[in-house]
Amino acid sequence: MRAVLVEKAEDGTTHARVTEIDEDMLPPGDVTVRVEYSTLNYKDGLVLGPGAGLVKTYPHVPGIDFTGTVEVSDDPRYSPGDKVILTGWRVGEIHWGGYAEKARVKADWLVPLPDGLTTRRAMEVGTAGLTSMLAVIALERQGMKKDQGDVLVTGATGGVGSVAVAILSNLGYEVTGVTGRPEQAQYLASLGAAKIVLRDKINKVIDRPLERETWAGCVDAVGGEMLARILGQMNYGASVAAIGLAGGQLVPASVVPFLLRAVNLLGIDSVHQPYANRVEAWKRVVTDLPFDKLEGMTVDATLDDLPRLGAEILQGKVRGRVVVDVNG
Known part of the structure; x- marks a missing residue:
């Protein structure tokens, strides 16, 4: 599967590239998700670039949030075919994240996609x-x-x-x-x-x-x-x-x-918010965020764009939201 992989050289420098990786490389977890969309955040820019102490081990797959469809689940709360959202929990930092065609994570980190949102629109919102x-x-x-x-x-x-x-x-x-x-x-x-x-x-x-x-x-x-x-x-x-x-x-x-x-x-911490708070906030997003304005502040990207966009967001050159089509 395709993924953005960040590797660290002997001299301490890091380099992000799009490459093919084996699904067996995914970390342990309760749920395997076929990722559809991710986003670009300032923290992602740091992980794609210097790391800033956020990443503990390399090689690493960034992407602090994603949406997609459950493929395999060992947890009764989720079944194959369920649409889910992940934000926070240091995914994309300590744990491999959403810049890959699949992700394997703990079930506790997921929330169901609320009614009124598509997987793409949820990533227009994102972290x-x-x-x-x-x-x-x-x-x-x-x-x-x-x-x-x-x-x-x-x-x-x-x-x-x-x-x-x-x-x-x-x-x-x-x-x-x-x-x-x-x-x-x-x-x-x-x-x-x-x-x-x-x-x-x-x-x-x-x-x-x-x-x-x-x-x-x-x-x-x-x-x-x-x-x-x-x-x-x-x-x-x-x-x-x-x-x-x-x-x-x-x-x-x-x-x-x-x-x-x-x-x-x-x-305001979005990384370790309890499940109930996340569900409430996502429901409020559906009712309180004008999606026509959201579309006007959003640009599209693919995995291949991320090494460049990661550098640009750190330079203050990225406006609004970036939605990453992981399969694009």
Whole structure:
């Protein structure tokens, strides 16, 4: 079967290539899935390239999410012919992932494909969209409401940010998108962003720990100095859902926004979410994500495109979502 295989040379460099591998090379697992679609995420770019400590053993098959049809199952929850989704659980990092025509995984890592989704459409959503949905659910549970003001989305042209803009806008929130690429303003407007803020205007720490209350909520894919600045701009009692660290993992922030404005910082993990939370989030995706906008932010790729696209996503050159037709 065809797969993207990443190998490591003696000098420590890695190289990704499309090649034929034997099905016997697949790791142990309860369920064998004939993969139909996967996606490209920032983490996939790291695994296709330098590894960034995510991969423990080589050779390795990347792909942190996939959809497909169960071929063989040793678990009573799944039968041959069932359509399934996998996201998270460090598949594509520690465990072989979805950039192959077949995958063998633990049954606990799968969820059934919900009504209203095809396998391709589920990968238009992918880990990025699931993370966005989890962030919106968390913000709403923390009390975010439509009449409280604008909601900020940082890294808005990326996969997670794009879907977050589309979901929030569809739910009736006034959305402001942050981007470092002003030429993408029309793209963000097409997803439902009412306003655009350029990254340079918000990407620096200032001496004042508090600024004017501006945001009723925030989905932050950037972290670093930008997150520190945003915390001081949140409305009283508002929350930031932290879903990424494209701008750095260290946050030079003051505790003042937490103490004087009761601001909440919510960590969003999509890797180890419990099964029930995943099922809820996928059901919300079906009802809350406008799929016409999703199609407009999605491009198609094949396994042969992935070594190139992996490098491009690390350079910030990939917009929106990429759906990988594993059999294309």
